[in-house]
Structures are given as structure tokens and as C-alpha cells.
Amino acid sequence: MKRRGNLVPLEGVIGTGPALPESVGQPASMIVTVDGAARQTLEQARTRLVVVAALFGLALLAVSLRLVDLAVFGDGSSQQAHIAPPPPLKVRSDIVDRNGRVLATSIATASLFADPQKIIDAPDAARQLNTLFPDIAYGEFLQKLQGKNHFVWLRRHLTPRQQYEVNQLGIPGVEFQPDERRLYPQGSEVSQVIGYTDIDSHGIAGIEQSFDDYLGKGTEPLRLSIDIRLQHMLHREVQAQIEEFHAMGGGGLIMDVRTGEILSMVSLPDFDPEQPGDGPKPAPGEPDPHFNRMTLGVYEMGSIFKVFNTALCLDSGKVKINDYFDAWHPIQIGRFTIHDFRGDELPGYSSVAKIFEISSNIGSARMVQQVGPEAQERFMDSLGLTKKMALEVPEIGTPRVPHPWRPINMLTIAFGHGISVSPVQLVSAISAIANGGILRPATLIERPDGQVPQGTRVISEETSDMMRRLMRLVVTGGTAKQFGNVPGYLVGGKTGTAEKIMLNGGYAKKHANLSSFVGVFPMSDPRYAVFVTIDEPHGNKKSAGFETGGWVAAPAVARVISSMGPLLGIPPVDAESPVIQAKMEIEVNPIGRHVAPPQ
Amino acid sequence: MIRITTLLWVVLLVIAGGTVMHVSYQVRRVQQHLNELARSTHSEQDAIRILGAEWDTLNDPHRIDELSKRYLSLQPTPIQRVVTLEGIPLKPSAEQLLKLNTATQNAKTAPGKKPDTPVRPPLPGVLPGPTMASATVRAAKPATQPVVVHAAVAKPAVDPVGLLLAREERHE
Numbered sequence: 001m002k003r004r005g006n007l008v009p010l011e012g013v014i015g016t017g018p019a020l021p022e023s024v025g026q027p028a029s030m031i032v033t034v035d036g037a038a039r040q041t042l043e044q045a046r047t048r049l050v051v052v053a054a055l056f057g058l059a060l061l062a063v064s065l066r067l068v069d070l071a072v073f074g075d076g077s078s079q080q081a082h083i084a085p086p087p088p089l090k091v092r093s094d095i096v097d098r099n100g101r102v103l104a105t106s107i108a109t110a111s112l113f114a115d116p117q118k119i120i121d122a123p124d125a126a127r128q129l130n131t132l133f134p135d136i137a138y139g140e141f142l143q144k145l146q147g148k149n150h151f152v153w154l155r156r157h158l159t160p161r162q163q164y165e166v167n168q169l170g171i172p173g174v175e176f177q178p179d180e181r182r183l184y185p186q187g188s189e190v191s192q193v194i195g196y197t198d199i200d201s202h203g204i205a206g207i208e209q210s211f212d213d214y215l216g217k218g219t220e221p222l223r224l225s226i227d228i229r230l231q232h233m234l235h236r237e238v239q240a241q242i243e244e245f246h247a248m249g250g251g252g253l254i255m256d257v258r259t260g261e262i263l264s265m266v267s268l269p270d271f272d273p274e275q276p277g278d279g280p281k282p283a284p285g286e287p288d289p290h291f292n293r294m295t296l297g298v299y300e301m302g303s304i305f306k307v308f309n310t311a312l313c314l315d316s317g318k319v320k321i322n323d324y325f326d327a328w329h330p331i332q333i334g335r336f337t338i339h340d341f342r343g344d345e346l347p348g349y350s351s352v353a354k355i356f357e358i359s360s361n362i363g364s365a366r367m368v369q370q371v372g373p374e375a376q377e378r379f380m381d382s383l384g385l386t387k388k389m390a391l392e393v394p395e396i397g398t399p400r401v402p403h404p405w406r407p408i409n410m411l412t413i414a415f416g417h418g419i420s421v422s423p424v425q426l427v428s429a430i431s432a433i434a435n436g437g438i439l440r441p442a443t444l445i446e447r448p449d450g451q452v453p454q455g456t457r458v459i460s461e462e463t464s465d466m467m468r469r470l471m472r473l474v475v476t477g478g479t480a481k482q483f484g485n486v487p488g489y490l491v492g493g494k495t496g497t498a499e500k501i502m503l504n505g506g507y508a509k510k511h512a513n514l515s516s517f518v519g520v521f522p523m524s525d526p527r528y529a530v531f532v533t534i535d536e537p538h539g540n541k542k543s544a545g546f547e548t549g550g551w552v553a554a555p556a557v558a559r560v561i562s563s564m565g566p567l568l569g570i571p572p573v574d575a576e577s578p579v580i581q582a583k584m585e586i587e588v589n590p591i592g593r594h595v596a597p598p599q
Numbered sequence: 600m601i602r603i604t605t606l607l608w609v610v611l612l613v614i615a616g617g618t619v620m621h622v623s624y625q626v627r628r629v630q631q632h633l634n635e636l637a638r639s640t641h642s643e644q645d646a647i648r649i650l651g652a653e654w655d656t657l658n659d660p661h662r663i664d665e666l667s668k669r670y671l672s673l674q675p676t677p678i679q680r681v682v683t684l685e686g687i688p689l690k691p692s693a694e695q696l697l698k699l700n701t702a703t704q705n706a707k708t709a710p711g712k713k714p715d716t717p718v719r720p721p722l723p724g725v726l727p728g729p730t731m732a733s734a735t736v737r738a739a740k741p742a743t744q745p746v747v748v749h750a751a752v753a754k755p756a757v758d759p760v761g762l763l764l765a766r767e768e769r770h771e
Contacts, residue, residue, distance in 0.1 A: 091648070101655055101658070102651055102652060102654075102655040105648060105651065105652045105655075106648070107645070107648050107649050107652060108645050108648070183652045183656075185652055185653075185655035185656040185658075185659060186655070186659050186660075186661075187659060187661065189659075189660075189661060228660060229660055231660075232660035232661055232664065233660075235661075236661075236664070486678070487678065487679075488678040488679065488681075489678065562675075562677075562678060563675050565678055565681070566675065566676040566677070566678055566680070566681050567675075567676075569681070570681075571681060571682075571683050572678045572679075572681055
């Protein structure tokens, strides 16, 4: 039936179609029937048509069903299919302390910018943005939005809430850009070491600057040698001394004498690294909070240099520990007179130990006369005190050394005047004297286990041992005996009180001292050196008017040592035990030479 | 014959087409899942960074110091409380304890004797000096015995745990 019925139009077409030349001129009623092979071909074609039509029908049905499925039952989950995956998170690397505590980190934020050419109604947009960000003036927004360029920052580092609110405004032409912001969870306490970045997260001071390329790669965190707990202790104690003595500033250092790692570095006043530009600008004569006293500042360190002087004299072999020197008569050289702060305490001849213990300038100068300026210059050079040191921050001060190194310089350098070094250099050299005589470069980056550099020998093991005994003597009986000692930790050290050099080069002002103390502990087997310096302290009733290192800086060092020792699990030492006593005693018998002043 | 071959090819074609479609959709689905995972990893990492920063801000030693001063009566560990393992005496035997008890009672009843004299805890590797052991204790035992054992038992005040407990009780 179907075949037959379908055949009719075919016949009709053939019969009535005017386009066929065969039918031209024939009557319309004439029916043409096709038979034989032709008929078979036609039927085959028709079958194929039916099959194809059925397939198309099925396909259309499938599409329709799918449409119904999507429109009625669809959950819309497929719409994300074409959103590209987010780019891998890549922000500036963290800076962490030696225990992995975060000192600086970056978080992803969004920043708001506008394409002024796409802004339709600038005044309206400016008004809306102004209500969201009242701290930016309406006029400023308007000016930016009416600009001629295609890109202008509106505000950096939005909080997620602000971002949401801006999105709600829906102003065309105002868009977000992924951004990152640097955070310093420890606040100002490590600001001098870490430095800070600009708004585009490029380091412009401290570790942030010197490791800018590495940090910018966003790979592993940078691990410093700093221990944030010690940093806090040192910061707290230096701050306390500054307040107690109404000083203008101060600083401190803790160094591992075995490895040269700097565990803590404090310079006060300091600043908030998240807003480095904020805060009041220092008035003329006021200290700059961005100035790192420990690395960039170079100072005459005063009597602390007697450690180097004594080590030099003993190590040269030209001065023996049982030698005696005249520390009574002032030394007159040209128009200079070298006298002592408490010279009247040393009538007659004094031993090397006594000269060191009560910190005699005259005695120290007499001792170095046995050695000579060339040897002294060589020694200071080997301790790294004459050249700009290598450290991982860009702020490094160049030492001021005499040129040429004349005998008068030799005499003043014996007690720490006429040479200016940075505190980091000083503490490195002190560590070398105390640790057995090996100078290792100071570093702010944690040394991996067992990777301590060989270092260079600056004095013999025996001299170092003697220096430890002498430094212990300063704390048990010398200039630091009031405050330097910490029971159980066998502290040794040396005080230093230097008159500050004024801008005109002289030493004029009263109360313009730099009072310092460097303590090393435990002296039987030194582990750490702790240094504190206070800038222009003013003596008070409690210190009986004294402004010296023993009264001003030594208490802070002692407090730091008594807090850090238990924290680091350093076993206490019994100073009374015979083993320790034997390690700390100084044998001066038989009595050696008596060195008289040259006539 | 040709028809069968054609049919076979058609069937194969359909199967191949179907497989390609299936695989392609599967790939898209997996890709989509991957994107979702990447996005959530991204936001988790972001959250971890923010939480890490917050954690270290809250743990800033300066802040902890202030808070502990304000709310706690804890103090930094004094050096005297740091002892090494060698500094801790061994547990005495029952016989020694008995003798010590008698010795302590003698000491308590002895006129002019103050049992509560503060005693330094033993320093590591160092035998205590004469201040450590009272004369009575030394008399009770021959001098060859390590004195540190008796000192610790006779005077519980040197027990570091006891010290800690006592301190905690005080603070409660």
C-alpha cells in the first residue's frame, strides 16, 4: 500500500511537470507507468529515502529529548566546563626563622582598577566608589575615571568583603586584578633584618632586597638563622634599657660562636615593615628607624677592643700572661695624653689580667707597644675588622680605619678608639677569639646541619683558652661584676664605653657615650655571644650615675642569657666545681717581666 | 557479499563514532572535575596561607609575652630547674629509705636543726658540696655512699616535680 501510494505523486510529477521535455504537448490525464529495471531503481531510492528520513527523525528526537532534559531537569553544573583552570598559585616566597616560624608571607588579594574609556557615567561611578571607600576622596576617583588612558589603579589590596561590595555595584569598566600583599606577622621586631617591599612586592630593603630574585620565584621559603624567640627577648631587654636610661637608641646581637649564625639582631628604634613609610619622620639629630645599627652603623667600640688587643699581644708571644706593665703613669704622645677612667686603681705595675679586668687604657697601650703597629694592623685585618664585611643584607657599613696606621693609632686602637667597625663585625671577631680561635663568616641564613665552613684560624687554641679565662674574670671581678654574671651559665665578656664621635670629628658632648657589653657563655665551652649596645644613655639613681657598659648594657645581656639558656636547653654549669675552677683560673706564677714606661 | 561488508563497515563506523563521542565526553567530564579540584586546591592553599599568617601573628612572642603577663602567673624557667638526666638521683632501695627515715626523724627532733633549709638542686655531673647533705645524713650512712641519693630523699624540696606541683597549687 505504501509503495503504491507513494508511486502516485511520482507518476503525477512525470505526467504534469512542464519541465519534462517528453511530456510537452501531451494531455494532463495521461498516466505514465514505469516498469522493469527503472521501476526497481526507483523503489530502491525510495527505500533509502525512508531510512535516511527515519534516522534524521531519530536524531531530532534525541536532540529534543536532550533539550527537555537540560531545560527541565538540568542542574546547570555543566556551565563550568569551559572555564579554564585557575593558574597555579604563585606568590612571593615566605621568609621563615630557623624554627619555621613565618617572618614574612604573601597572601593573594584583589586590586581594583578601571578602564576610563569604558566608564559610562564617571561622576556616578565616582560617587558610588566614594561611599565604599570613604578614605579616598570623591574628586580623586572622578579625576581617575575621567582620564584619557586605558588603565588606572583605583585601590590596591581589597579585602574579600570590599571585593564583594564592589562587585555588587556592578559598574562597567571597573575590574579586579589578582594581586598579592606582603604581611609581616612579627611586626616590627625583625623589621631591620627582613626589610620590606614596595606595593608591587619588590624587596627594597634588608633580606627582602638582597634575596628579591629568589623570593620572587615563589618556590621554597627562605630560612633565616634568626630565632624569633631570642629576637623577642633581645628586643625586649634592649628596649627596657633604652627606656630606663633615656637613651636615643640601641641594638643587640646574638651569635652562635661555633657557626657564625646570627640568631638575633635588634636595632632600635625600628619601624613597621607593613607601613615602612608611615610614622613620624625623624627630626634632625633623632635616629632614623630604618637605619640598621648592627650592620650599617660603624662605631668606635671602646674597651671591647681590649679583647683583641690582649689576644694579639698574647698570641704574638711578645707579652706573657705573667708580665706586668705600668698602668699608672699616663702616656704622653705629642699633644695627646692617654689616661684612665679609673687609673688611680692601678698604682705601680699591673698584671695583664688586671689590666684586662679593670679595663686599663694605659696598660693596654703599653702592652701593644711590645707588638707594634704592623702586627696590629695585620691582626685587625685577619679578624675582618678593616674591610666591609660580607653579610646577606644590602645595608653594610664600611669600617673606618686609620691610614696610614701610625704608632699613635696603634695606641688608641689598643683600647678601641680610632677604629670604627659595625657591631656584627665586632661580634664575629669576639666569637673567633672565644671559640678556639677560628673566624667564621657571619650569616643571617641558617646553615644546614654539619655545613659549618672551615673558617680561618686567627689565634692559637691556647690564646683562645686564656682569653676565655680573662673574659670570665671581667664578669667575676671586673667591670661587669655587678650585672654581667648569670649563675649557672659561666658568662664571660667585656664591657666597652666609647665616647661618640661628633659630626665635626671630635669627642665633645657629655652623655654622648656608646655603652656596650659582649657576653659569651658558657665560658668553659662557648656556645653563644650576646652583645648589647646602648646609644647615649643617661645615668640614673639606680646606676649611681654611671653610664658605662657594665652598668647599662651588661644587665640586659645577663637577662637575655638567663632567659635564652633554659629555652635552648643549655645545661647549667656549676662554677664552684673543681673541674670548672681549673678551667677558669689564671696562673700568673712565676712573676714575669716588669715593663716600665719608656723614658 | 558487498552488502555484508558494507554493513560491517557501517556498524564499525557507528561503534567507532560512538566510542569517540563517549571518550570525548568522558574527557570533558574528567577535565571539569580536575578544574574543580584545582580551583578548590587553589582556594585551600590561599586559606592556608592566610591562616598561617594569622597563626604566626597570634603567636608573635611579643603578644604572647604581654598576654602571659596579664593573665598568667607563670614565669620563665629559672636556670636552677634545668637539670640533666645524670643530675636526677636513682630511686633508693627500701632498706636505704628506712635508714633515711630514721635519720630524718632524728634530724627533726635534734635541737637547733632547721629541716626546711632551702637546698640547691644538684647540678649535673657534680657531686653536691657540704651544703647538700646535712651532718646527720652523713652520720647515718658511710661516706662511700653517693650523698646525692640521700639528699634528694631526705629533702623533698629538691624534687623538681614536687617544685612544679607546689607552684601549680599555689597558683590555683
